[in-house]
Amino acid sequence: MTTPVLPKMPTLDNLHDLDARDPLRHKKAQFVLPGGVIYLDGNSLGALPGAVPERLQRVIHQEWGDALIRSWTAHAQEGRDWMALPDRVAAKLAPLIGADASEIAVGDSTSVNLFKALTSALHVAAPGRRVILTDADNFPTDLYVAQGLNSLLGDRYELRRVPAADVATHLTDEVAVVMLTEVDYRTGERLDMAGLTAQACARGVLTIWDLAHSAGAFEVDLTGAGADFAVGCGYKYLNGGPGAPGYLYVARRHLDTRVALSGWMGHADPFEMARDYVPARDARRFVVGTPMVLSLSALDTALDVFADVDLAELRAKSLGLTDTFMSLLSGDPDLTLVTPLDHARRGSQVSFRHPQAKEAMRRLVERGVIGDFRTPDIVRFGFTPLYVSYADVYHAAQAVLEVAGELRA
Template sequence: MTDFTATRARFDLPDGIVYLDGNSLGPLPRDAAHRIARTVTDEWGGQLITAWNRAGWMDQPARLGDRIARLVGAAPGTVVVGDTLSLKVTQCLAAALQLRPDRRVVLSDSGNFPSDLYMAQGLLAALGQGHELRVVAPEDVEAAIGPEVAALMLTEVDYRTGRKHDMAALTAKAHDVGALAIWDLAHSAGALPVDLTGTGADFAAGCTYKFLNGGPGAPAFVYVAPDHQHVAPLLSGWLGHEAPFAFDPDYRPGPGISRMRVGTPPVLQMAALEAALDIFDTVDMQALRARSQHLGDRLIAAVEARCPNVTLASPRDPEARGSQISFRHPEGYAVMQALIARGVVGDFRAPDILRFGITPLYIGEAEIDRAAETLADILDTAAWDRPEYKHRAAVT
């Protein structure tokens, strides 16, 4: 069993705030500031450059990768941390295309995170080999998987609605036609059980600043199934070299997952991530999932009972969604700003979505009830209809 009262105590949350935006940026783990300070003063300050060896900085991406592997159903030695999610998605897609050189279609859906689509567009254009990025509606993906597809590239949980793809079924369908499956776990890792090995996923990538609570700018992670780790990476960076300090002028890929490393690891960010992952060492992912589904159902019921002017955008079936609940309202941006002003922090996604992350590590029934009550009052009184709530900030 997981003690969610204990996990809540391990986060430094501002007083009076109901934080329902952990699906965009997780809150500060209490131990993170101390861990970063120790890295700065004792390691960087006290050990200087020798900390790459003495403090284990150089090996940290692999150690963190193995800790994340447990949360996403991957074997040790198949996950490594570093760089950004966009770069890792690009590496995965490039590797998949190498493995399917006679196919020209990359299949994705309109619910995918736009950055994934942007990176695919750029990569395919740069290759100049006539590849097509084919984008269909989420519900049409399975039917669109055909023998011309080289790679299926999907985000498991839709960032707007929370709709959850069936990873096992879609990966199996891809394999049936000889295609490979790439999964973006940005809204899955740390939010729900993932089984990359069991589903036969070929490649996956995810970020660590959302449900994993690694902090703003925390590095991404990448997974490569053991059978594919022989592929030479598109981004042949120094730290993916077999022997970085041989300073060989020619690239020789490192063994296994290490070849997916590119640039110098962000040591201070990884220190924060270490502290965040310590919390997950106490968490049973099945218990977390069950609690998330319960809280999500509670929010839906409370909002629908009191807010007739909003429409549920997320699947009603808890098995068909991730760990977020989204509603539609024509003035969604202003409504969310009014909520934030009253201490209920979610976020807005264009064109009209109010998005609430459900994170049982620090959110319980009381917070869910307060969020629903505050939303109802704002809508009943039209409190959102003020100029300051309609001014669009850079980050929504």
């Protein structure tokens, strides 16, 4: 599957054609989307998968209301017990991120997972290295988590923040860990995960990848890249619902590392109620407290949408949609594209600078085109290939052009 070759300035007819030939066109029907809206914010909160309400009805009424406490262990043989829920979700995530289920712990927020990843990475890092390297424009919580942990450790480390383009040259033998988000949340620029990981590895630097804007948007191959740790978010392209649990990936070779957040659900035998912590096998040890069953069940069902999705097709469509949007808006004098044109350097999002970005986005939302404003002057549009069509892109682009025109007048 390759990205469709687009005319320089596609017409609505061209795009209807592409929709008719889209191998993922049946997926849109698996989501509940509001009428009168083109939703280009699935990179912030994914839309509601149609199967989720029924699943939650079952969890609420049958599992909680009727079976009550018995649901923790009921139907364990079919893997439908609540105790196994984190592992079941890990198994569905595994193929999306190129990992083995035993290397994934599901639960807690992305921020808390970053804390787990960083404590473990610093534990296995080469002794004497005292720099935590990161992209200066990394998502704020990634920076804050590093600041908080470093303060807890007596400011033993230096948090070195450099522009993404300079990260490679800063991979020196002072660096213990490099923390990077694969796709920048503002610009949509995608870093070269495989290349940077290889360079880091060659210089003895451990990698932590934040997959918030990657997993579910295109194929991720943590194993292939040789990544050490990764974290991700359940509520963006994975459509797990508002504040859905995040996840932590720990490469097999690091699974024996320290567990700083050691809770009873990561114990080898939680119901033994032993006085000493004995970590569970594999990444399950990084599951800390009692899983939030309602939120986790929504994510579990949301991931089923991906079961029959060819990730190469997903990526091809994502590039087609973002190419289309870029083409259609290329003539506007007030929109400055900040997302790279190069396919390899792009996620599934397109961002522009605009002199009145905040007001532009307000007006767009008013007319049903939902994207995001990001401080100070960015309008950002996310393209979820599962439920955004080429025709949607056309109509959204027309609305952007109209709003930009209004604001110019």
